[in-house]
Amino acid sequence: MRKFRFKWLAAGLAIAAFTGSQAQAEPAALYHGGPIITMDGDSPETVEAVVVRDGLIAFAGPEAKARTLAGADAIDRDLHGATMLPGFIDAHSHFTAALQGANTLDLSDPPVKDIPGLLDALHAYVAARDIPEGGWVIATQYDQEELSERRQVTRAELDAALPGRKVVLLHISGHGLVANSTALAAAGIDETTAVPPGGMILKDEQGQLTGALFESASFLLFPVMPQPTEEEKLAALDAAQMRYAREGYTHAQDGATQASDLPFFLSEAAGEHMFIDLALLPFYTQLDDLLSRDDLQFGSYRGHVKLQGIKFILDGSPQARTAYFTRDYANGSPAGHHPWHGQPVVDEETFTRLARKVNDRGWQIFAHANGDAAIDMAIHAFDALGIVAGDDRRPIVIHSQFQRPEQLADYARIGVGPAYFTNHTYFWADVHRSNFGKEVVDFISPLRAAKAAGLHPSNHSDFPVTPLDTRLMMWTSMARVSKSGVVSGPDQRVSAYAALQALTTGPAWQIFEENRKGRIHAGLLADFVVLDRNPLETPTDAIRDIAVLETIKEGRTIWSRN
Numbered sequence: 001m002r003k004f005r006f007k008w009l010a011a012g013l014a015i016a017a018f019t020g021s022q023a024q025a026e027p028a029a030l031y032h033g034g035p036i037i038t039m040d041g042d043s044p045e046t047v048e049a050v051v052v053r054d055g056l057i058a059f060a061g062p063e064a065k066a067r068t069l070a071g072a073d074a075i076d077r078d079l080h081g082a083t084m085l086p087g088f089i090d091a092h093s094h095f096t097a098a099l100q101g102a103n104t105l106d107l108s109d110p111p112v113k114d115i116p117g118l119l120d121a122l123h124a125y126v127a128a129r130d131i132p133e134g135g136w137v138i139a140t141q142y143d144q145e146e147l148s149e150r151r152q153v154t155r156a157e158l159d160a161a162l163p164g165r166k167v168v169l170l171h172i173s174g175h176g177l178v179a180n181s182t183a184l185a186a187a188g189i190d191e192t193t194a195v196p197p198g199g200m201i202l203k204d205e206q207g208q209l210t211g212a213l214f215e216s217a218s219f220l221l222f223p224v225m226p227q228p229t230e231e232e233k234l235a236a237l238d239a240a241q242m243r244y245a246r247e248g249y250t251h252a253q254d255g256a257t258q259a260s261d262l263p264f265f266l267s268e269a270a271g272e273h274m275f276i277d278l279a280l281l282p283f284y285t286q287l288d289d290l291l292s293r294d295d296l297q298f299g300s301y302r303g304h305v306k307l308q309g310i311k312f313i314l315d316g317s318p319q320a321r322t323a324y325f326t327r328d329y330a331n332g333s334p335a336g337h338h339p340w341h342g343q344p345v346v347d348e349e350t351f352t353r354l355a356r357k358v359n360d361r362g363w364q365i366f367a368h369a370n371g372d373a374a375i376d377m378a379i380h381a382f383d384a385l386g387i388v389a390g391d392d393r394r395p396i397v398i399h400s401q402f403q404r405p406e407q408l409a410d411y412a413r414i415g416v417g418p419a420y421f422t423n424h425t426y427f428w429a430d431v432h433r434s435n436f437g438k439e440v441v442d443f444i445s446p447l448r449a450a451k452a453a454g455l456h457p458s459n460h461s462d463f464p465v466t467p468l469d470t471r472l473m474m475w476t477s478m479a480r481v482s483k484s485g486v487v488s489g490p491d492q493r494v495s496a497y498a499a500l501q502a503l504t505t506g507p508a509w510q511i512f513e514e515n516r517k518g519r520i521h522a523g524l525l526a527d528f529v530v531l532d533r534n535p536l537e538t539p540t541d542a543i544r545d546i547a548v549l550e551t552i553k554e555g556r557t558i559w560s561r562n
């Protein structure tokens with residue numbers, strides 16, 4: 001970050017010294033000397049050179065012409081053989097999560113391996129932070145599948161290990177948590193608490209709370225948990241953006257913005273601190289409040305921040321067995337009950353009613369749906385609203401993971417953009433295979449079939465659910481190999497070019513910015529990523545090892561490895 005600020009400042013000083021005035025335009029920059037993949041069109045094309053002026057791409061084409069256009073005073077940006085691409089566009093992640101690291105314990109770094117190890121990590125955190133009795137201990141990236149016991153830690157175990165503290169372990173899926181007695185009491189949750197619609201409050205055989213809350217039931221705890229202050233968030237904003245920039249992203253998404261965070265993101269102070277673009281998806285639970293405001297401009301930037309659309313959640317996650325399917329999970333419900341095929345978080349009627357308000361207002365709809373039954377709900381609602389592809393409303397179904405093949409035709413008819421999540425083929429395909437048949441898991445995040453159906457698919461990390469690593473995402477969409485080495489749907493593997501489209505042109509279309517970002521073409525933003533190897537000429541197994549050398553936003557270097 002320091003480096004970025006310094007470079008920006010240094011460039012400004014250089015211009016001032018050269019021209020004797022700060023009002024003069026900056027000289028053009030000439031990029032050349034390595035493959036420049038434009039992502040313009042359906043097959044790979046490279047150009048020799050790019051001219052950048054005032055943050056925009058002025059020219060992309062032959063080097064001789066570029067030199068003439070750039071002028072004698074152009075800044076020379078020799079790639080020295082490195083590969084340049086359009087900056088990556090984050091199709092779905094949770095930027096807010098990158099802001100919250102300061103006051104939480106990350107259980108994945110270093111990873112805890114079993115329940116005693118988990119309790120030790122919590123102890124060490126309490127000691128290091130000197131957290132007093134009554135204080136909050138909030139841990140993130142909790143995943144019982146990564147514990148050797150392969151079960152949830154219990155309220156009783158947390159009570160015994162950390163008496164007096166309020167302990168909350170946030171599940172890696174973002175769809176649940178485990179809390180101890182003191183934390184549950186702070187939120188007024190006990191055995192008699194009514195289960196909110198679409199939620200689960202787990203109890204043991206004696207009817208006692210286990211501490212595990214899923215989906216809407218987990219929301220009961222959030223209001224009493226401490227939130228970072230405005231000052232803490234501002235201080236964390238630079239580091240949060242650098243986490244994206246170092247992966248080559250020039251655009252990030254906050255995939256479920258809480259109403260309480262909106263004033264911060266829309267503030268002038270936050271706007272001044274943003275140097276990558278950020279698209280916000282306000283969460284639907286405060287929809288009426290949002291609709292009543294006439295100061296909210298959706299679809300256009302203020303500085304680097306844009307209100308993109310409204311985020312709905314229709315179901316849970318398949319690895320936590322809370323996604324909503326038309327078929328049963330072999331392993332039953334999270335509590336082990338059979339038969340179980342998940343459940344929706346909102347009923348179809350409610351979703352349709354709320355989605356209609358959003359659509360009538362001209363705002364874009366983003367619906368999280370993992371299981372095929374939740375995807376059916378989205379399709380039914382869009383049909384009820386009369387949305388067809390020709391209207392160009394572009395409703396986005398985030399994850400769209402367990403689609404049935406025939407649902408792709410529905411997407412094409414309605415004009416839905418699927419935001420896929422191929423990292424599941426690596427991280428959780430083995431878990432999915434224990435629940436569902438091969439043909440179901442083989443069609444997870446079907447990038448290739450979606451392209452064949454004429455859709456504009458994107459690929460995402462859902463950070464903090466999986467790492468922001470863009471090359472890992474490329475690799476999972478190309479290899480589809482699980483942790484245990486099983487390939488899910490070899491016929492859905494994509495080429496390196498299609499993998500890159502899902503990180504550039506696909507997400508640009510999904511946010512209505514295809515004429516602004518995602519390609520290297522005259523008139524578009526000069527947002528680039530420079531890689532140490534050309535992904536189009538790298539064997540699939542080595543894709544993960546490609547390094548980001550530099551990230552450039554509107555002509556400015558915002559991150560570089562050296």
Ligand SMILES: [Zn+2]
Binds near residue numbers: 174
């Ligand atoms: Zn998400």
